[in-house]
Amino acid sequence: MSAPRLAHVLIGRDSGVYKMAYREWGDPCNSRVLLCVHGLTRNGRDFEVLAKEMARDFRVVAPDVIGRGESDWLRDPMGYQLPLYVQDILVLIARLNVTQLYWFGTSMGGLIGMLLAAMPGSPIRKLLLNDVGPVLSSVALARIGEYVGKAPPFPTREAAEAYIRAVSAPFGLHSDAEWAFLTDVMLKADGAGWCLNYDNGIAAPFRQTINGQDMDLWSYYDRIVCPVLLIRGNQSDLLSVEVACAMSERGPRAKWLDFDGVGHAPTFQHADQISVAADFFRAA
Template sequence: MSLIDALRRLFTPAPVVVPPAAEVSAGGFEQPRFHRVQCAGPHGLHRIAYTEWGDPANPRVLMCVHGLTRNGRDFDDLARSLAHHYRVVCPDVVGRGQSEWLAVKDDYQLPTYVADMITLIARLNVETVDWVGTSMGGLIGMLVASLPEQPIRRLVLNDVGPVITVSSLRRIGEYVGKAPVFPSYEAGEAFIRAVSEPFGRLSDAQWRQLAVHSLKQTEAGWEMRYDPGIGEPFRKTPVLMDVELWSIYDAIACPTLVVRGAESDLLLRETAVEMGRRGPKASLFEVPHVGHAPTLMEPAQIAPIRDFLLGSR
């Protein structure tokens, strides 16, 4: 069975439980509010957390979904820059950030994540959303956007596409779920800097911004703020070749922008160029001197996304 067939077979969202809308905390439109929503997975219920920016009554919603080991606070800078135009919603995918961990680690799969995001959109009580997805968050967005009657109006894929290279998968597999317990916050931040070196040159303040939301203090020391179990499904499938999802990409019809780190080993340039020729015929913006993946913290990285989302095609 091909990976595409397996994805389609697995993609049967479980029934979802949508609780009443959360109360909105006080504060300006450029300050985050924190909420949770209950979701249903293959083996029970779990709650995911999300950060919300902007006017909670704004019907125009932007979903920002993070990468494999990251969390929704990665989008703080992007969210602030768009908070006067959108209700910006940045979820912590289950098992990451402030979201709950799954008891059955094999459930850390794309179908679970897609079902959770559909539940969250229902919670927000909107018919359509715009979507910015980094790496794994982009794959989730691609899957949602490929469905009939899908809710995504405009799609931004940050350093991800329908071909994921075997070399990048092996690199990620070397560290995901294997982080040690750190004796200090500083040691944890140093680890994050090392494994995230492809992010490019960041200031000390930017590294701290990424690290402070990625580490938590426990009785044992400082640990990464994600379930090590997210790596179990990742390592159970031998990585022998590139993963190709062109049929999923070709089913996307909404306007699409691809942001690519010019030195990325996950999204090759030839793949990004081909994405401009087929399917939604995505526009391409490349970030120089950055690998996988652009952090979307710099004004020069935010500007083309802002222009794409707010402009017309």
């Protein structure tokens, strides 16, 4: 499998024009497009292992949502919000020149997909929600808020990996090689050592959502009409069993599957997790 193709698309915001990076795997002429969108502080490289499998059948595209990875940072941090991410992704979809696609969304990426799938005329034909739903636990939001935008600079790569392992412990068991990959995805050199490759400004609007109450997006979920696969870590503090059960009974009536020994969120670095996604997207 060849290395992914890195490209950029121009995004227009009130505060200026920005470059949003994205990676592609597979045949660039393939009309079957799988769009993979990452979580709050991570980036599109998270999907490298999944993409290598799915690229046999799909043109796989994984953006670095603005403010992360190889994408530009916003001048106004209050622009790091879900409705504006949806607009950015629509620009990317126009660049890809497709009218329909499949969506894999982890955490924040799932929320973006849920909002887009709820829109009349949505291009999404199948939606995989990775450990996220229309109700976000206030407890989990508070936990995430404790570390988002607060990472110190790291004098060594080893110190950075120790930090990633600590804050990402809910990912579950991974080999040393897998932890090294999950760390490298998040790092960039800063001259004196290493730092995380996202704008700390993403924390500003995120913390405004932490008010001691759960976030409720049922009005969006209930409008989704495409098939939905809901993946949940069975130790997740973001997506409760009660919410997952309700998601299987209302709106698009998601098919629901738990992964044992995982919290928020499954990383899809492992063959058993990847096969679940592959079966869902490849099925007629």
